[in-house]
Structure formats: structure tokens, C-alpha cells
Amino acid sequence: MSLYRDEGVVLRTQKLGEADRIITILTKRTGKVRGVAKGIRRTTSRFGARLEPFTHVDLQLHAGRSLDVITQAETLHPYGQAIVRDYARYTAGMAMLETADRLAAAEKEPALRLFLLLVGGLRTLAEGAHEPRLVLDAFLLRSLAVAGYAPALTACARCGGEAVQAFAIAAGGAVCGACRPPGAAVPAPGTLELMNALLRGDWATADGSEPRQRSECSGFVARYLQWHLEHGIRSLRHVERDWPLRRAEPDAAPAYGAHG
Structure with missing residues (x-):
């Protein structure tokens, strides 16, 4: 397996086996990457909170056939610390992460502009201005x-x-x-x-x-x-969804997630 390094924002995580997690990350150079963080769910894990959603991290990974393996992770900006303390910020932030995940549909296709937008958006959200x-x-x-x-x-x-x-x-x-x-x-x-x-x-x-x-x-x-x-x-x-519209479009998808 080849070793590579990149920085990225953690979009989501999911459990794998008894102690591992699959981490989906939008990276600066590689694009969207799915990597396995081995043993991260153990209390002795050296990764800990470094691979939680909203975190801007510096990563080292081994490229695998289907999933890469995360071997190192260092926090660059812990945006989640400020975002998760406020419901309005948290729900807005989650919508940003999910949208970035959806727009970067293909894995390992560079998406630098989307990455920069996400980092800037999370920074602005965390600052609360x-x-x-x-x-x-x-x-x-x-x-x-x-x-x-x-x-x-x-x-x-x-x-x-x-x-x-x-x-x-x-x-x-x-x-x-x-x-x-x-x-x-x-x-x-x-x-x-x-x-x-x-x-x-x-x-x-x-x-x-x-x-x-x-x-x-x-x-x-x-x-x-x-x-x-x-x-x-x-x-x-x-997300807060009380908006008055004079007339809604019949062909438009209902706002704020009507699809299950």
C-alpha cells in the first residue's frame, strides 16, 4: 500500500466491527476519502476526538483497495468544540457537512474549491459573528x-x-x-x-x-x-424553517428535507 498525507474535514463516521470506525473526509488535494480508523472506539485510542465531524485535521493514510487506513491524525482546527454547544450552529453545520458529502459524490476526485468553502463556512460558524x-x-x-x-x-x-x-x-x-x-x-x-x-x-x-x-x-x-x-x-x-412564501412552486421539492 502507498502512503500519502493530506488535510481534510471530517464529514461523518460510522461504526465498523467492535472497535473501528469508517471516517469520511473531504480532503484538500485528494477529494472525498473514506478511511478506517482502527481501534478508535477504544478508550486508549490515540485518535480520540481528532476524527469527529467538523474537525479540520492533518492526516496520514495508507491507500487500500476499497478503504484507506488512517495511520496518523493531528487536529488543525477543532471547529466542533464551538459548533456543538449551540443548537442553531450545530444543525446548520450538519447540513453543511451533508451537502459537501453529497456534492463531492465521487471518491478521490479533487474538490479544492468545495473544501475551501467548507473550511471557511465552519470557521465562520464557529466564530459566531x-x-x-x-x-x-x-x-x-x-x-x-x-x-x-x-x-x-x-x-x-x-x-x-x-x-x-x-x-x-x-x-x-x-x-x-x-x-x-x-x-x-x-x-x-x-x-x-x-x-x-x-x-x-x-x-x-x-x-x-x-x-x-x-x-x-x-x-x-x-x-x-x-x-x-x-x-x-x-x-x-x-434547521429553523418558518418562512412565509407568497406562493410556492408546485414542482419544487418541499424545503428542508421532505425525502426520507
């Missing part, structure tokens, strides 16, 4: 953009016109009155501006947004994400 729901929506929008699914927000997704009036998920985002399909949602004033601010990293605008705009934004982002993933992000169902 912004509302967790805003941090989550910013991560989701930017991750969709990296995957090639960025929604149209400032011009009509169909004709390119600037007089947008509605948000149509199946059409690709904002649409003008002439291109608006039946059932398209009509956002409150400022909602699309908030979505664009989150996509661009304009936190001054995002932090100054109103509760109605934030709720509506979360609904649009969740529905748009799940439309492109075709299956629900289970963790989203635990």
Missing part, C-alpha cells in the same frame, strides 16, 4: 455555484432581462414577468438582494437583512439545492 442560518445559506449558494448550479439572481434566468419579478426553481432562479412560469414564487422586496449578498460574501448587507427576507431566502435556497440534488438533505429538516 453571523446568524447560523445566514452562514448556511451562504455556504449552500456558493457550493451550488462551484458545482455549476448558481441561481440567476440579478437578471432573468430565461431572457437575461433585469426586471425580475419572481423566483422559479425549475427555470434556474429569478425570472421577469414575461418569462414567469405558472406557480413561480414572488419574493418579498430585498430577498433576492440578500441571496446575492450571501453569494458574493457581502456580510454587511446580509447582517442588515430583515427576518422575512432571511426566512424566504432559506426556503428558496433549500428548494433550489434539493431540486439539483434530486434527493433531500436530511439535516435541513432540523
Whole structure:
């Protein structure tokens, strides 16, 4: 087996046998990796809390046929320490990890931009400078953009016109009155501006947004994400989900995880 080293963020873990765990990690250079941490469930394990979700770690692994073997793990940033103490941060963080896992569908395909987005999102979430729901929506929008699914927000997704009036998920985002399909949602004033601010990293605008705009934004982002993933992000169902929509799209997936 060949030995390699990489840094990554732990996405999830699952038990293997009596003492081992399979650790799924999004790494900086290799992409998504599944590795076995032998003996990690024993109290004497040298890995301990280093391989828990949210942790940014430096790893050494042996490449295997189906699963790699984690031989060393050193904590770079223990983001989970701050995130797990707050329910809003925790649920937002879990949705971020699950989304990264889903978007990096193939193992060992480099996903540097997604990795950097995840590290930045978890850092921002742990620092607590912004509302967790805003941090989550910013991560989701930017991750969709990296995957090639960025929604149209400032011009009509169909004709390119600037007089947008509605948000149509199946059409690709904002649409003008002439291109608006039946059932398209009509956002409150400022909602699309908030979505664009989150996509661009304009936190001054995002932090100054109103509760109605934030709720509506979360609904649009969740529905748009799940439309492109075709299956629900289970963790989203635990995130705050009270948003008023003037009119919901009948063809959109119900927001915040309706799929079992």
C-alpha cells in the first residue's frame, strides 16, 4: 500500500466491527476519502476526538483497495468544540457537512474549491459573528455555484432581462414577468438582494437583512439545492424553517428535507 498525507474535514463516521470506525473526509488535494480508523472506539485510542465531524485535521493514510487506513491524525482546527454547544450552529453545520458529502459524490476526485468553502463556512460558524442560518445559506449558494448550479439572481434566468419579478426553481432562479412560469414564487422586496449578498460574501448587507427576507431566502435556497440534488438533505429538516412564501412552486421539492 502507498502512503500519502493530506488535510481534510471530517464529514461523518460510522461504526465498523467492535472497535473501528469508517471516517469520511473531504480532503484538500485528494477529494472525498473514506478511511478506517482502527481501534478508535477504544478508550486508549490515540485518535480520540481528532476524527469527529467538523474537525479540520492533518492526516496520514495508507491507500487500500476499497478503504484507506488512517495511520496518523493531528487536529488543525477543532471547529466542533464551538459548533456543538449551540443548537442553531450545530444543525446548520450538519447540513453543511451533508451537502459537501453529497456534492463531492465521487471518491478521490479533487474538490479544492468545495473544501475551501467548507473550511471557511465552519470557521465562520464557529466564530459566531453571523446568524447560523445566514452562514448556511451562504455556504449552500456558493457550493451550488462551484458545482455549476448558481441561481440567476440579478437578471432573468430565461431572457437575461433585469426586471425580475419572481423566483422559479425549475427555470434556474429569478425570472421577469414575461418569462414567469405558472406557480413561480414572488419574493418579498430585498430577498433576492440578500441571496446575492450571501453569494458574493457581502456580510454587511446580509447582517442588515430583515427576518422575512432571511426566512424566504432559506426556503428558496433549500428548494433550489434539493431540486439539483434530486434527493433531500436530511439535516435541513432540523434547521429553523418558518418562512412565509407568497406562493410556492408546485414542482419544487418541499424545503428542508421532505425525502426520507
